[in-house]
Every structure is written in structure tokens, then in C-alpha cells.
Amino acid sequence: MSKLPIKVQIGIRDSWDNEDAPVQKAIRNLQEVIGVRVTVNPEWPLLYAELGDFHPDKATLAPSVATAVEACCTALSTLADDETNAEWADTLLERTESHIRISIGASKGQEMGISWSDQEGGFVISLPKSAVPSKAHTLSFFTGNLLKVFDDKARHESSSVATPAAAADDWADVTVDNKTGNAAVIEAPRRHGATTQPSPSFDVIPDVSTISRPDELLLKPPYHLIVHYHSKGSIDVQCGHSPTLQFIADYLKKWSRTNHNNTTRPPLAEVQLHQSAFGLGVVYDRLTIVSESRYHTQTVSPTIVLSLIEGVLGYKNVFCDGSSWTFRKDVEFKSSRY
Incomplete structure (x- = not known):
């Protein structure tokens, strides 16, 4: 202050x-x-x-x-x-x-x-x-x-309307899959002959005042994501792209089994989003998944998370060492319900 x-x-x-x-x-x-x-x-x-x-x-x-x-x-x-x-x-x-x-x-x-x-x-x-x-x-x-x-329609209408630039290159868009009614992100194939733009080179450190705030800056690629699998069966997912974490959390919560050994019937896995220390508004940069294991030996496997990251969201693995995985995505998500 x-x-x-x-x-x-x-x-x-x-x-x-x-x-x-x-x-x-x-x-x-x-x-x-x-x-x-x-x-x-x-x-x-x-x-x-x-x-x-x-x-x-x-x-x-x-x-x-x-x-x-x-x-x-x-x-x-x-x-x-x-x-x-x-x-x-x-x-x-x-x-x-x-x-x-x-x-x-x-x-x-x-x-x-x-x-x-x-x-x-x-x-x-x-x-x-x-x-x-x-x-x-x-x-x-x-x-x-x-x-x-x-009103869900009013809340999401802005994300469902493509911009003129996006409409002109709709084959390269990444959009929400509405065919099944479930939240899923799909990447359509690019047109034949499309060329990848070379990464820009930077030789000047910009003025801080010219850079957009974190919650806007991190919506643009490249997106970086890191998964850590801990020995006790917990999973830690860190990502600069908040909608990615929100999608993973919603999917896991939707399909989590119930712990019937507990009278409160909690999910077998606790999925929790953690808000970022930077930026304005609702922004997440970390997701934790922990099994509810007081009454049984249930553990959580990282494979379902890895499948979502690579198979659904289109991230590419750039490094792994057995208990941690690093991913990167250079294609911008053009549409999202988050």
C-alpha cells in the first residue's frame, strides 16, 4: 500500500x-x-x-x-x-x-x-x-x-463469435467441441501449404508500461505447462494458461469416482485450482490432484492428465525425467468457454 x-x-x-x-x-x-x-x-x-x-x-x-x-x-x-x-x-x-x-x-x-x-x-x-x-x-x-x-448464452456468446481474422483462418483455429455437449478442445488441421511463421527475435528489453497485464499476456502463446508426480500419489500441474487448468479441473471433477467409505461421500480425488499471485481478475497458474486416502489405498495416476494435455489440448512434450513432464504449445487457443 x-x-x-x-x-x-x-x-x-x-x-x-x-x-x-x-x-x-x-x-x-x-x-x-x-x-x-x-x-x-x-x-x-x-x-x-x-x-x-x-x-x-x-x-x-x-x-x-x-x-x-x-x-x-x-x-x-x-x-x-x-x-x-x-x-x-x-x-x-x-x-x-x-x-x-x-x-x-x-x-x-x-x-x-x-x-x-x-x-x-x-x-x-x-x-x-x-x-x-x-x-x-x-x-x-x-x-x-x-x-x-x-444466462449461459449471455456469458459465453463472446467466446463463440469468431473474429474476422479468425474466420479467415478457421482451419487453424482451436475451438470448443460442441458435438458432444462436453467441454473439449479440438484443433482442426491446417490448410495444405500453410507455413509456420518464424519466431520473432528480441534484442531490446521493453518498457514495463508497454506490456499488458499477466492475465492478458498469458492468453497468448507460447503456453508452458509442467506436471510433477509425487511419491505419495499427488499430482501438481503448473501452467501459465489459466483456461487450460480450468478445463483439466472441470474434466477430472466431472468423472471423479465417489469415496463410499466416507459418510460425506467425497470424491476419491480432490482437484483444486490455485489462484495466481499476479494479475487482476480470476487467474489460475496451478492445479493439484490429491487422492482421498484415509480409508483406502487409492492413488491417482498422472496418465489421464498427460492424455488430456497431449491428446485433447495439443501440447507437445519437450522434456521428461520419469516423475515430471514439461510441455509447450505454440498454437493459440482461439476459443474457450472459460
């Missing part, structure tokens, strides 16, 4: 940390209406790095963030308290599992955004790279868009 300009720190103190601030009152009111815990933890240094240039008066950054969160919480309270939205409220409680998390990131343009993250079990507010609109406009935005946030 000490790295932030003094005006930003004062704004955080007065507009966010103050228990009497409107945003804190809105958060508490939402907890009372919904009946579950609400957590909002802004990453102030990262938000300043991403949005600071769009606030010439640095004192306006924290109040703008607070205004957006206040409007979101107020809209959630209003919608949940309206009996005509009973089905939406039931879906909200089912998805949140007794804890609503609200993450704050930056949009890629000048438009504000709101989305739902199944992995985080919460909402993601994308602040515009411009001045945040008035409180009335922001409240209207959240009220209208929160009602659609659980």
Missing part, C-alpha cells in the same frame, strides 16, 4: 476502509438481505497500475471503485428482495454456496462489465478504462445486467 500515491491512500481510507462509507453500508445491507457472507478485497496496487492513468486526479480512483461496488451491492440487494426475482435469487444462493465473493478488475476498453465466475463462486466487476459513470447510471447498469449474469 505504501507504493500508492498519497492521494490514492487517502481515498482508500475515506471511501473504502471507513466503516461508515456508503460502500461498507451497502455490503452489510447485502449480507442482511441475502443471509450469506459477502467478501470484497480490491487489489489496490494492481488497480492503480491498470487504471491510474485514467484518473488524472488520483484522489478519484478509490471513490470510483467504491461507487461501482456500492452500486453492485445495492442492485444485488434490490433484486434479491424482489419476489418477482425468486428464481434468480435461488440460483444466486445455489451458486454462491453461503459466500458471495466480488472481485474487481479492469476491462479491456471503456465499457464497464459484470460477469459470474463459477471457479471463484462470485462476481467479477470490470471497471472501464475511463471515468466511472455516475452512481445512478452505474446502478442502472448493474440492475439490468445482473439479471442476465447466470
